[in-house]
Amino acid sequence: MPQHAGGSLSDALFSADSVRRIDHYLIEQQGVDGFALMQAAARAAFRRLVVRWPNGEPLLVLCGAGNNGGDGYLIAANAVRHGLVVHCVAVAPTEKLSGDARKAWQNAVADGVKVQELAGIGEPEWDSFFENAGLIVDAMLGTGVSGAPREPFSGVIVRCNRSGIPVLAVDLPSGLNATTGAAKGDVVKADLTVTFIGRKVGLYTGQGAAVCGDVVFESLIAGTGVSESGERPLAMLQFWPSVRDWLPARQANAHKGQFGHVLVVAGDRGFGGAGLLAAEAAARSGAGLVTLATRPEHVTAALARCPSLMAHGVTHGSELPALLDAATVVVCGPGIGQGSWGQQMLQQVVASGKPRVLDADALNLLCSRAAMSAGNQILTPHPGEAARLMSCEVPEIEADRVAAAKKLQSLYGGAVLLKGAGTIVASGKKEVDIAGGSNPGMATGGMGDVLSGVIGALYAQMVDSPAAAATIGAVVHLEAAGRASLEKGYMGLIPTDVIDALPQVFRKAEPHSSFCKGEE
Incomplete structure:
Protein backbone atom coordinates (compact mmCIF):
# COMPACT_ATOMS: atom_id res chain seq x y z
CA MET A 1 0.00 0.00 0.00
CA PRO A 2 1.31 3.50 -0.73
CA GLN A 3 2.95 5.16 2.25
CA HIS A 4 1.36 8.21 3.82
CA ALA A 5 4.55 9.61 5.35
CA GLY A 6 5.16 11.89 2.38
CA GLY A 7 1.61 13.19 2.28
CA SER A 8 0.45 16.64 3.23
CA LEU A 9 -0.17 17.30 6.91
CA ALA A 42 -10.72 34.24 15.16
CA ARG A 43 -9.44 36.18 12.15
CA ALA A 44 -9.41 33.03 10.01
CA ALA A 45 -12.95 32.10 11.02
CA PHE A 46 -14.20 35.64 10.43
CA ARG A 47 -12.65 35.71 6.95
CA ARG A 48 -14.47 32.49 6.12
CA LEU A 49 -17.67 33.92 7.57
CA VAL A 50 -17.76 37.05 5.42
CA VAL A 51 -16.89 35.12 2.26
CA ARG A 52 -19.65 32.55 2.83
CA TRP A 53 -22.27 34.97 4.21
CA PRO A 54 -21.49 38.51 3.02
CA ASN A 55 -24.97 39.60 4.15
CA GLY A 56 -25.25 37.41 7.23
CA GLU A 57 -25.87 40.00 9.92
CA PRO A 58 -27.04 40.36 12.58
CA LEU A 59 -24.62 37.78 13.95
CA LEU A 60 -25.66 35.79 16.99
CA VAL A 61 -22.39 34.68 18.61
CA LEU A 62 -22.81 31.99 21.29
CA CYS A 63 -19.79 31.56 23.58
CA GLY A 64 -18.82 28.92 26.10
CA ALA A 65 -16.30 29.03 28.94
CA GLY A 66 -13.20 27.49 27.30
CA ASN A 67 -10.88 28.52 24.52
CA ASN A 68 -13.64 27.79 22.02
CA GLY A 69 -15.64 30.53 23.71
CA GLY A 70 -12.57 32.76 23.56
CA ASP A 71 -12.48 32.28 19.80
CA GLY A 72 -16.13 33.33 19.71
CA TYR A 73 -15.54 36.55 21.66
CA LEU A 74 -12.73 37.52 19.29
CA ILE A 75 -14.87 36.70 16.23
CA ALA A 76 -17.51 39.03 17.66
CA ALA A 77 -14.82 41.70 18.11
CA ASN A 78 -13.70 41.29 14.50
CA ALA A 79 -17.30 41.66 13.36
CA VAL A 80 -17.89 44.82 15.40
CA ARG A 81 -14.69 46.38 14.08
CA HIS A 82 -15.99 45.73 10.56
CA GLY A 83 -19.27 47.47 11.35
CA LEU A 84 -21.49 44.41 11.60
CA VAL A 85 -24.42 44.10 13.97
CA VAL A 86 -23.55 41.55 16.64
CA HIS A 87 -25.43 39.96 19.52
CA CYS A 88 -22.89 38.15 21.68
CA VAL A 89 -24.25 35.81 24.34
CA ALA A 90 -22.23 34.24 27.14
CA VAL A 91 -23.91 30.84 27.38
CA ALA A 92 -21.44 30.02 30.17
CA PRO A 93 -21.13 32.81 32.76
CA THR A 94 -18.18 35.09 32.06
CA GLU A 95 -17.11 34.72 35.69
CA LYS A 96 -16.01 31.19 34.76
CA LEU A 97 -13.59 32.42 32.11
CA SER A 98 -9.88 32.13 32.74
CA GLY A 99 -6.56 32.43 30.89
CA ASP A 100 -6.70 33.32 27.21
CA ALA A 101 -10.49 32.93 27.09
CA ARG A 102 -10.89 35.59 29.76
CA LYS A 103 -8.44 37.85 27.94
CA ALA A 104 -10.46 37.38 24.74
CA TRP A 105 -13.67 38.42 26.51
CA GLN A 106 -11.97 41.49 27.96
CA ASN A 107 -10.60 42.48 24.54
CA ALA A 108 -14.00 42.01 22.92
CA VAL A 109 -15.67 44.24 25.48
CA ALA A 110 -12.92 46.84 25.00
CA ASP A 111 -13.59 46.73 21.24
CA GLY A 112 -17.25 47.54 21.78
CA VAL A 113 -18.85 44.09 21.87
CA LYS A 114 -21.88 44.08 24.14
CA VAL A 115 -21.73 40.68 25.85
CA GLN A 116 -24.97 39.54 27.46
CA GLU A 117 -25.15 36.76 30.01
CA LEU A 118 -27.63 34.09 28.99
CA ALA A 119 -29.00 33.94 32.52
CA GLY A 120 -29.91 37.62 32.32
CA ILE A 121 -31.72 37.50 28.97
CA GLY A 122 -35.50 37.44 29.12
CA GLU A 123 -37.49 35.05 26.97
CA PRO A 124 -38.85 37.75 24.60
CA GLU A 125 -35.38 39.14 23.95
CA TRP A 126 -33.96 35.63 23.50
CA ASP A 127 -36.74 34.90 21.01
CA SER A 128 -35.97 38.09 19.10
CA PHE A 129 -32.28 37.17 18.80
CA PHE A 130 -33.18 34.01 16.90
CA GLU A 131 -36.00 35.59 14.93
CA ASN A 132 -33.76 38.36 13.60
CA ALA A 133 -30.37 36.69 13.32
CA GLY A 134 -28.86 36.21 9.88
CA LEU A 135 -26.14 33.84 11.09
CA ILE A 136 -25.25 31.93 14.26
CA VAL A 137 -21.64 31.49 15.34
CA ASP A 138 -21.34 28.38 17.50
CA ALA A 139 -18.41 28.82 19.90
CA MET A 140 -19.91 27.00 22.87
CA LEU A 141 -18.24 23.62 23.37
CA GLY A 142 -14.80 22.60 22.12
CA THR A 143 -12.72 19.46 21.90
CA GLY A 144 -12.51 19.02 25.66
CA VAL A 145 -16.17 17.96 25.88
CA SER A 146 -16.87 14.29 25.16
CA GLY A 147 -20.16 13.58 26.92
CA ALA A 148 -23.69 14.77 26.25
CA PRO A 149 -24.09 18.55 26.60
CA ARG A 150 -25.81 19.66 29.77
CA GLU A 151 -28.04 22.65 30.32
CA PRO A 152 -27.97 25.41 29.38
CA PHE A 153 -25.96 24.20 26.37
CA SER A 154 -28.33 21.40 25.36
CA GLY A 155 -31.29 23.77 25.26
CA VAL A 156 -29.37 26.34 23.20
CA ILE A 157 -28.24 23.63 20.76
CA VAL A 158 -31.83 22.49 20.25
CA ARG A 159 -32.90 26.08 19.66
CA CYS A 160 -30.12 26.62 17.10
CA ASN A 161 -31.16 23.54 15.16
CA ARG A 162 -34.83 24.47 15.17
CA SER A 163 -34.19 28.04 14.07
CA GLY A 164 -33.34 27.30 10.45
CA ILE A 165 -30.59 29.94 10.65
CA PRO A 166 -27.23 29.04 9.04
CA VAL A 167 -24.49 28.14 11.52
CA LEU A 168 -20.73 28.57 11.45
CA ALA A 169 -19.14 26.19 13.96
CA VAL A 170 -15.83 27.23 15.48
CA ASP A 171 -13.40 24.26 15.44
CA LEU A 172 -16.26 21.74 15.67
CA PRO A 173 -20.03 21.74 16.21
CA SER A 174 -20.92 21.82 19.91
CA GLY A 175 -21.82 18.37 21.21
CA LEU A 176 -19.71 16.42 18.70
CA ASN A 177 -16.89 14.18 19.89
CA ALA A 178 -13.89 15.43 17.93
CA THR A 179 -12.14 12.06 18.01
CA THR A 180 -14.92 9.56 17.33
CA GLY A 181 -17.48 11.55 15.35
CA ALA A 182 -20.17 10.39 17.77
CA ALA A 183 -22.66 12.59 19.60
CA LYS A 184 -23.98 11.34 22.93
CA GLY A 185 -26.65 14.02 23.10
CA ASP A 186 -27.73 17.16 21.29
CA VAL A 187 -25.28 18.45 18.66
CA VAL A 188 -25.28 21.62 16.59
CA LYS A 189 -25.95 21.10 12.90
CA ALA A 190 -23.55 23.46 11.17
CA ASP A 191 -23.39 24.65 7.58
CA LEU A 192 -19.67 25.45 7.80
CA THR A 193 -17.06 24.28 10.28
CA VAL A 194 -13.71 26.08 10.48
CA ARG A 199 -7.89 18.23 11.41
CA LYS A 200 -9.94 16.18 13.86
CA VAL A 201 -11.02 12.66 12.92
CA GLY A 202 -14.54 13.11 14.24
CA LEU A 203 -15.36 15.84 11.74
CA TYR A 204 -15.14 13.38 8.85
CA THR A 205 -16.93 10.23 9.96
CA GLY A 206 -20.09 9.17 11.79
CA GLN A 207 -22.25 12.02 13.02
CA GLY A 208 -19.51 14.45 12.08
CA ALA A 209 -20.13 13.83 8.41
CA ALA A 210 -23.78 14.80 8.97
CA VAL A 211 -23.46 17.85 11.21
CA CYS A 212 -20.27 19.67 10.19
CA GLY A 213 -21.43 20.91 6.82
CA ASP A 214 -18.50 22.09 4.73
CA VAL A 215 -15.25 21.71 6.67
CA VAL A 216 -12.34 24.08 6.08
CA PHE A 217 -8.97 23.78 7.76
CA GLU A 218 -6.87 26.68 8.97
CA SER A 219 -3.44 25.59 10.22
CA LEU A 220 -2.76 29.06 11.75
CA ILE A 221 0.99 28.40 11.82
CA ALA A 222 3.71 28.22 9.19
CA GLY A 223 6.62 25.81 9.18
CA THR A 224 6.95 22.33 10.63
CA GLY A 225 5.77 22.85 14.19
CA VAL A 226 2.97 20.30 13.88
CA SER A 227 5.21 17.55 12.48
CA GLU A 228 7.93 18.31 15.02
CA SER A 229 5.46 17.82 17.87
CA GLY A 230 5.80 14.07 17.38
CA GLU A 231 2.05 13.48 17.30
CA ARG A 232 1.06 10.78 14.86
CA PRO A 233 -2.23 11.00 13.00
CA LEU A 234 -5.01 8.58 13.79
CA ALA A 235 -6.23 8.56 10.19
CA MET A 236 -5.50 9.87 6.71
CA LEU A 237 -8.21 11.66 4.76
CA GLN A 238 -8.38 10.41 1.18
CA PHE A 239 -9.99 11.91 -1.90
CA TRP A 240 -9.78 10.82 -5.53
CA PRO A 241 -6.83 13.13 -6.40
CA SER A 242 -4.85 11.67 -3.49
CA VAL A 243 -5.36 8.00 -4.42
CA ARG A 244 -5.57 7.85 -8.20
CA ASP A 245 -1.79 7.65 -8.51
CA TRP A 246 -1.93 4.44 -6.48
CA LEU A 247 -3.42 2.65 -9.50
CA PRO A 248 -0.88 0.55 -11.40
CA ALA A 249 0.20 2.11 -14.69
CA ARG A 250 -1.02 0.59 -17.95
CA GLN A 251 1.31 0.20 -20.89
CA ALA A 252 0.22 0.84 -24.46
CA ASN A 253 0.68 -2.87 -25.27
CA ALA A 254 -1.30 -4.10 -22.25
CA HIS A 255 -3.52 -7.19 -22.48
CA LYS A 256 -6.38 -8.49 -20.36
CA GLY A 257 -4.28 -11.12 -18.65
CA GLN A 258 -2.39 -8.39 -16.82
CA PHE A 259 -5.39 -6.99 -15.00
CA GLY A 260 -6.76 -9.97 -13.18
CA HIS A 261 -9.75 -12.25 -13.38
CA VAL A 262 -12.58 -11.46 -10.95
CA LEU A 263 -15.04 -14.18 -10.03
CA VAL A 264 -18.26 -12.82 -8.55
CA VAL A 265 -20.17 -15.43 -6.57
CA ALA A 266 -23.56 -13.89 -5.96
CA GLY A 267 -27.30 -13.97 -6.48
CA ASP A 268 -29.47 -16.64 -4.93
CA ARG A 269 -33.09 -16.87 -6.07
CA GLY A 270 -34.78 -13.48 -5.89
CA PHE A 271 -31.49 -11.60 -5.65
CA GLY A 272 -30.04 -11.91 -9.13
CA GLY A 273 -29.57 -8.16 -9.44
CA ALA A 274 -27.01 -8.12 -6.62
CA GLY A 275 -24.63 -10.35 -8.53
CA LEU A 276 -25.12 -8.44 -11.76
CA LEU A 277 -24.41 -5.09 -10.11
CA ALA A 278 -21.20 -6.40 -8.55
CA ALA A 279 -20.04 -8.06 -11.76
CA GLU A 280 -20.79 -5.09 -14.00
CA ALA A 281 -19.07 -2.75 -11.53
CA ALA A 282 -16.00 -5.00 -11.66
CA ALA A 283 -16.04 -4.87 -15.44
CA ARG A 284 -16.24 -1.06 -15.33
CA SER A 285 -13.32 -0.87 -12.88
CA GLY A 286 -10.55 -2.28 -15.02
CA ALA A 287 -10.64 -6.03 -14.40
CA GLY A 288 -9.24 -7.97 -17.34
CA LEU A 289 -11.89 -10.68 -17.06
CA VAL A 290 -15.08 -10.97 -15.01
CA THR A 291 -16.99 -14.18 -14.37
CA LEU A 292 -20.35 -14.30 -12.62
CA ALA A 293 -21.35 -17.48 -10.80
CA THR A 294 -25.03 -17.25 -9.96
CA ARG A 295 -28.27 -19.20 -10.02
CA PRO A 296 -28.96 -20.57 -13.53
CA GLU A 297 -32.16 -18.56 -13.90
CA HIS A 298 -30.19 -15.30 -13.68
CA VAL A 299 -27.72 -16.01 -16.47
CA THR A 300 -29.85 -14.79 -19.39
CA ALA A 301 -30.61 -11.46 -17.72
CA ALA A 302 -26.95 -11.00 -16.81
CA LEU A 303 -25.75 -11.52 -20.38
CA ALA A 304 -28.47 -9.28 -21.77
CA THR A 315 -26.71 -25.03 -8.37
CA HIS A 316 -24.28 -26.67 -5.96
CA ALA A 322 -13.28 -25.10 -11.54
CA LEU A 323 -14.31 -21.43 -11.70
CA LEU A 324 -12.29 -20.61 -8.59
CA ASP A 325 -9.14 -22.11 -10.12
CA ALA A 326 -9.19 -19.55 -12.92
CA ALA A 327 -9.85 -16.55 -10.67
CA THR A 328 -7.37 -14.00 -9.36
CA VAL A 329 -9.81 -12.56 -6.82
CA VAL A 330 -13.23 -13.71 -5.66
CA VAL A 331 -16.10 -11.40 -4.66
CA CYS A 332 -18.55 -13.37 -2.57
CA GLY A 333 -21.70 -12.37 -0.75
CA PRO A 334 -24.07 -10.06 -2.64
CA GLY A 335 -27.46 -11.71 -2.58
CA ILE A 336 -26.19 -15.22 -1.76
CA GLY A 337 -28.65 -15.52 1.10
CA GLN A 338 -28.08 -17.50 4.27
CA GLY A 339 -29.55 -20.78 3.08
CA SER A 340 -27.78 -23.90 1.93
CA TRP A 341 -26.83 -22.45 -1.49
CA GLY A 342 -25.09 -19.45 0.04
CA GLN A 343 -23.41 -21.58 2.68
CA GLN A 344 -22.00 -23.91 0.01
CA MET A 345 -20.75 -20.99 -2.06
CA LEU A 346 -18.94 -19.36 0.87
CA GLN A 347 -17.47 -22.68 1.99
CA GLN A 348 -15.92 -23.27 -1.42
CA VAL A 349 -14.61 -19.71 -1.67
CA VAL A 350 -12.91 -19.93 1.72
CA ALA A 351 -11.53 -23.39 1.04
CA SER A 352 -9.93 -22.18 -2.19
CA GLY A 353 -7.62 -19.82 -0.32
CA LYS A 354 -8.02 -17.27 -3.14
CA PRO A 355 -7.82 -13.55 -2.35
CA ARG A 356 -11.39 -12.55 -1.60
CA VAL A 357 -13.77 -9.70 -0.99
CA LEU A 358 -16.54 -10.72 1.41
CA ASP A 359 -19.70 -8.64 1.56
CA ALA A 360 -23.36 -8.80 2.55
CA ASP A 361 -24.59 -12.33 3.30
CA ALA A 362 -21.06 -13.72 3.26
CA ILE A 378 -11.21 -7.64 2.38
CA LEU A 379 -14.35 -7.44 4.51
CA THR A 380 -16.84 -4.69 3.69
CA PRO A 381 -19.44 -4.56 6.48
CA HIS A 382 -22.00 -1.88 7.13
CA PRO A 383 -22.46 -1.05 10.85
CA GLY A 384 -25.12 -3.74 11.32
CA GLU A 385 -22.92 -6.44 9.85
CA ALA A 386 -19.94 -5.12 11.81
CA ALA A 387 -21.94 -5.40 15.02
CA ARG A 388 -22.80 -9.02 14.25
CA LEU A 389 -19.18 -9.80 13.43
CA MET A 390 -18.13 -8.35 16.80
CA SER A 391 -21.12 -9.74 18.76
CA CYS A 392 -22.19 -6.30 19.90
CA GLU A 393 -24.85 -3.70 19.10
CA VAL A 394 -24.77 -1.07 16.34
CA PRO A 395 -24.51 1.88 18.79
CA GLU A 396 -21.21 0.39 20.03
CA ILE A 397 -19.87 0.45 16.46
CA GLU A 398 -21.04 4.00 15.84
CA ALA A 399 -19.69 5.22 19.19
CA ASP A 400 -16.15 4.92 17.79
CA ARG A 401 -16.05 3.85 14.16
CA VAL A 402 -12.27 4.00 13.88
CA ALA A 403 -11.80 1.76 16.92
CA ALA A 404 -14.45 -0.65 15.62
CA ALA A 405 -12.79 -0.96 12.21
CA LYS A 406 -9.40 -1.56 13.81
CA LYS A 407 -10.85 -4.18 16.15
CA LEU A 408 -12.52 -5.99 13.26
CA GLN A 409 -9.25 -5.99 11.35
CA SER A 410 -7.41 -7.46 14.33
CA LEU A 411 -10.00 -10.25 14.51
CA TYR A 412 -10.28 -11.09 10.82
CA GLY A 413 -7.02 -9.90 9.26
CA GLY A 414 -6.56 -8.47 5.79
CA ALA A 415 -8.35 -5.16 5.33
CA VAL A 416 -11.68 -4.08 6.77
CA LEU A 417 -13.82 -1.42 5.14
CA LEU A 418 -16.48 -0.08 7.50
CA LYS A 419 -19.20 1.52 5.41
CA GLY A 420 -21.07 4.68 6.24
CA ALA A 421 -20.50 8.40 5.90
CA GLY A 422 -16.77 8.72 6.25
CA THR A 423 -16.02 5.13 5.20
CA ILE A 424 -13.05 3.72 7.14
CA VAL A 425 -10.42 1.27 5.90
CA ALA A 426 -8.29 -0.46 8.55
CA SER A 427 -5.30 -2.57 7.57
CA GLY A 428 -3.33 -3.20 10.75
CA LYS A 429 -1.36 0.06 10.53
CA LYS A 430 -1.66 2.72 13.20
CA GLU A 431 -3.47 5.04 10.79
CA VAL A 432 -6.69 4.12 9.06
CA ASP A 433 -7.86 5.68 5.80
CA ILE A 434 -11.08 7.67 5.69
CA ALA A 435 -12.84 8.37 2.41
CA GLY A 436 -13.57 12.08 2.49
CA GLY A 437 -17.17 13.11 1.87
CA SER A 438 -20.63 11.59 1.92
CA ASN A 439 -23.61 11.29 -0.39
CA PRO A 440 -27.18 10.74 0.88
CA GLY A 441 -28.16 9.39 -2.53
CA MET A 442 -26.14 6.26 -1.79
CA ALA A 443 -28.62 5.22 0.91
CA THR A 444 -30.40 2.74 -1.33
CA GLY A 445 -30.23 -0.97 -1.99
CA GLY A 446 -27.49 -2.26 -4.28
CA MET A 447 -24.87 0.43 -3.65
CA GLY A 448 -22.87 -1.99 -1.54
CA ASP A 449 -22.95 -4.56 -4.33
CA VAL A 450 -21.42 -2.00 -6.67
CA LEU A 451 -18.73 -1.21 -4.12
CA SER A 452 -17.78 -4.87 -3.70
CA GLY A 453 -17.40 -5.23 -7.47
CA VAL A 454 -15.25 -2.10 -7.74
CA ILE A 455 -13.00 -3.30 -4.92
CA GLY A 456 -12.77 -6.79 -6.41
CA ALA A 457 -11.54 -5.41 -9.72
CA LEU A 458 -8.99 -3.14 -8.06
CA TYR A 459 -7.79 -5.98 -5.83
CA ALA A 460 -7.31 -8.16 -8.91
CA GLN A 461 -5.05 -5.47 -10.39
CA MET A 462 -3.03 -4.96 -7.18
CA VAL A 463 -3.34 -8.31 -5.47
CA ASP A 464 -0.54 -7.64 -3.00
CA SER A 465 -2.26 -4.51 -1.66
CA PRO A 466 -5.73 -5.32 -0.28
CA ALA A 467 -5.89 -2.17 1.86
CA ALA A 468 -4.98 0.08 -1.07
CA ALA A 469 -7.62 -1.63 -3.23
CA ALA A 470 -10.23 -1.10 -0.50
CA THR A 471 -9.34 2.57 -0.03
CA ILE A 472 -9.29 3.36 -3.74
CA GLY A 473 -12.56 1.48 -4.13
CA ALA A 474 -14.28 3.47 -1.40
CA VAL A 475 -13.05 6.77 -2.83
CA VAL A 476 -13.88 5.91 -6.46
CA HIS A 477 -17.34 4.68 -5.45
CA LEU A 478 -18.05 7.97 -3.66
CA GLU A 479 -16.61 10.06 -6.48
CA ALA A 480 -18.73 8.25 -9.07
CA ALA A 481 -21.84 8.72 -6.95
CA GLY A 482 -21.04 12.41 -6.70
CA ARG A 483 -20.72 12.72 -10.46
CA ALA A 484 -23.95 10.82 -11.02
CA SER A 485 -25.75 13.03 -8.48
CA LEU A 486 -24.92 16.13 -10.48
CA GLU A 487 -27.29 14.85 -13.15
CA LYS A 488 -29.69 12.62 -11.22
CA GLY A 489 -29.87 14.31 -7.84
CA TYR A 490 -29.93 12.34 -4.59
CA MET A 491 -33.45 10.95 -4.32
CA GLY A 492 -33.44 9.40 -7.76
CA LEU A 493 -29.93 7.92 -7.63
CA ILE A 494 -29.71 4.16 -8.25
CA PRO A 495 -26.70 1.81 -8.34
CA THR A 496 -26.51 1.60 -12.13
CA ASP A 497 -26.10 5.39 -12.25
CA VAL A 498 -22.93 4.96 -10.21
CA ILE A 499 -21.68 2.17 -12.46
CA ASP A 500 -22.26 4.35 -15.51
CA ALA A 501 -20.20 7.15 -13.92
CA LEU A 502 -17.20 4.95 -13.08
CA PRO A 503 -15.45 5.38 -16.46
CA GLN A 504 -15.61 9.16 -16.11
CA VAL A 505 -13.83 8.90 -12.78
CA PHE A 506 -11.14 6.44 -13.89
CA ARG A 507 -10.54 8.54 -16.98
CA LYS A 508 -8.92 11.16 -14.73
CA ALA A 509 -6.13 8.69 -13.95
CA GLU A 510 -5.34 7.82 -17.56
CA PRO A 511 -2.51 9.40 -19.59
CA HIS A 512 -4.55 9.98 -22.74
CA SER A 513 -1.90 11.99 -24.50
CA SER A 514 0.39 8.97 -24.79
CA PHE A 515 -2.12 6.46 -26.21
CA CYS A 516 -4.33 6.19 -29.26
CA LYS A 517 -2.34 8.59 -31.44
CA GLY A 518 -2.98 8.53 -35.11
CA GLU A 519 -0.51 9.41 -37.84
CA GLU A 520 0.60 13.02 -38.08
Missing part, protein backbone atom coordinates in the same frame (compact mmCIF):
# COMPACT_ATOMS: atom_id res chain seq x y z
CA SER A 10 -3.49 18.80 5.88
CA ASP A 11 -4.60 15.25 5.00
CA ALA A 12 -3.68 13.92 8.44
CA LEU A 13 -6.50 13.47 10.94
CA PHE A 14 -5.75 13.62 14.66
CA SER A 15 -7.52 12.75 17.86
CA ALA A 16 -8.68 15.60 20.08
CA ASP A 17 -5.97 14.73 22.61
CA SER A 18 -3.29 14.89 19.92
CA VAL A 19 -4.44 18.32 18.74
CA ARG A 20 -4.37 19.59 22.33
CA ARG A 21 -0.83 18.25 22.71
CA ILE A 22 0.18 19.90 19.42
CA ASP A 23 -1.28 23.16 20.69
CA HIS A 24 0.61 22.78 23.97
CA TYR A 25 3.83 21.97 22.10
CA LEU A 26 3.53 25.08 19.94
CA ILE A 27 3.05 27.27 22.98
CA GLU A 28 5.49 25.64 25.41
CA GLN A 29 8.23 24.42 23.07
CA GLN A 30 7.99 26.66 20.03
CA GLY A 31 7.27 29.87 21.89
CA VAL A 32 4.02 30.62 20.07
CA ASP A 33 1.88 33.01 22.10
CA GLY A 34 -1.38 31.28 23.02
CA PHE A 35 -3.49 34.42 22.81
CA ALA A 36 -1.93 35.32 19.44
CA LEU A 37 -2.94 31.84 18.25
CA MET A 38 -6.50 32.48 19.45
CA GLN A 39 -6.55 35.81 17.62
CA ALA A 40 -5.34 34.10 14.44
CA ALA A 41 -8.11 31.53 14.74
CA THR A 195 -11.21 23.90 12.30
CA PHE A 196 -7.71 24.79 13.51
CA ILE A 197 -4.19 23.45 14.22
CA GLY A 198 -4.97 19.88 13.13
CA ARG A 305 -27.43 -6.49 -19.45
CA CYS A 306 -23.64 -6.95 -19.72
CA PRO A 307 -22.52 -9.31 -22.52
CA SER A 308 -18.83 -8.87 -21.66
CA LEU A 309 -19.38 -11.05 -18.58
CA MET A 310 -18.80 -14.79 -18.52
CA ALA A 311 -21.90 -15.97 -16.69
CA HIS A 312 -22.25 -19.48 -15.26
CA GLY A 313 -25.25 -21.01 -13.58
CA VAL A 314 -24.32 -23.00 -10.48
CA GLY A 317 -20.97 -25.85 -4.33
CA SER A 318 -19.26 -28.72 -6.12
CA GLU A 319 -19.56 -26.77 -9.39
CA LEU A 320 -17.54 -23.83 -8.10
CA PRO A 321 -13.92 -25.11 -7.78
CA LEU A 363 -20.45 -11.57 6.33
CA ASN A 364 -23.68 -12.71 7.95
CA LEU A 365 -22.68 -16.32 7.37
CA LEU A 366 -19.23 -15.54 8.71
CA CYS A 367 -20.83 -14.56 12.02
CA SER A 368 -22.13 -18.08 12.55
CA ARG A 369 -18.77 -19.73 11.86
CA ALA A 370 -15.47 -19.75 13.66
CA ALA A 371 -13.61 -16.53 12.86
CA MET A 372 -11.86 -16.95 9.54
CA SER A 373 -8.83 -14.72 9.68
CA ALA A 374 -6.83 -14.25 6.50
CA GLY A 375 -4.33 -11.72 5.27
CA ASN A 376 -5.64 -11.89 1.71
CA GLN A 377 -9.23 -10.86 2.32
